[in-house]
Amino acid sequence: MALKYYHAEPAANSLKSMIPLFEKGLEFESVYVDLHKFEQHSEWFIAINPEGQVPVLDHDGAIITHTTVINEYLEDVFPDVPLRPRDPVGAARMRYWNKFIDEHVMNHVSMHGWHRMVGVLARGIESGEFEALMERIPLPDQRKKWADARSGFSEEQLAHATAKVEYAIDKVEGALGESEWLAGDNYTLADINFFSHCGMFVDRMFPEMEVTTRAPRMTAWKERMLARPGVKEALAMPDHTNPALRTFTGEAR
Ligand SMILES: N[C@@H](CCC(=O)N[C@@H](CS)C(=O)NCC(=O)O)C(=O)O
Numbered sequence: 001m002a003l004k005y006y007h008a009e010p011a012a013n014s015l016k017s018m019i020p021l022f023e024k025g026l027e028f029e030s031v032y033v034d035l036h037k038f039e040q041h042s043e044w045f046i047a048i049n050p051e052g053q054v055p056v057l058d059h060d061g062a063i064i065t066h067t068t069v070i071n072e073y074l075e076d077v078f079p080d081v082p083l084r085p086r087d088p089v090g091a092a093r094m095r096y097w098n099k100f101i102d103e104h105v106m107n108h109v110s111m112h113g114w115h116r117m118v119g120v121l122a123r124g125i126e127s128g129e130f131e132a133l134m135e136r137i138p139l140p141d142q143r144k145k146w147a148d149a150r151s152g153f154s155e156e157q158l159a160h161a162t163a164k165v166e167y168a169i170d171k172v173e174g175a176l177g178e179s180e181w182l183a184g185d186n187y188t189l190a191d192i193n194f195f196s197h198c199g200m201f202v203d204r205m206f207p208e209m210e211v212t213t214r215a216p217r218m219t220a221w222k223e224r225m226l227a228r229p230g231v232k233e234a235l236a237m238p239d240h241t242n243p244a245l246r247t248f249t250g251e252a253r
Helices: 012-023 067-077 088-104 106-123 129-135 140-151 155-175 189-199 216-226 229-235
Strands: 003-007 029-032 056-059 062-065
Touching: 003 012, 012 067, 012 106, 012 189, 012 229, 056 067, 062 067, 067 189, 088 106, 088 155, 088 189, 106 140, 106 155, 106 189, 129 140, 155 189, 155 216, 189 216, 216 229
Parallel strands: 003 029
Antiparallel strands: 003 056, 056 062
């Protein structure tokens, strides 16, 4: 049994499938893909994932992509440490949250991240070289996202994304008034999903939202997440982000 995990920094999608690997105590070979050097669009990586995105799980040669799919796969193959409720209603609740986060949270937080970080990176690339890099991106939506990040997302796009993030925070805060974890009494893949894409850094990314006062239950939940052994191990993985691009507060450097 050999597991290989291709990933970038421990944040967002790369973190989301790394946490279950650690929670389940699985041994895996970590393969770092350097997004700053566009390795995700290089020939060797496209041969593994034709969509040119991380993360990717290789299990004995079977290639699994997309974090929610990877996490359910890990659950099916390695169920001993469960991160999905075993009863169908609990599993449905968890999947409801995963669908909500994948469709209504992830891309909106990501737009702000790209605006602040990838935009700076993309604007640092000479015209001509940038267009050549764009040609190597297999997914048309992703090509557009890179181009938008370079020119800067519009105020309207960013305001819409902010409203989606605020809606998600309030929804999560409400749910945590009903149960300790998002999908009920147990820590599940839904918590891991929301933490990786939003809960882990939303207070730093949007200080004007005053998240700690607006969402005290979510703030306490974040501490419970940070105390999880798998979360600790995943967050301790190397972070090669160029410090000049680590601008969660958005100041130009
Ligand atoms: N739906 C995919 C999204 C993967 C994704 O957006 N990965 C990002 C990193 S967080 C990526 O590879 N970005 C680089 C690029 O698209 O050029 C998943 O859940 O795995």
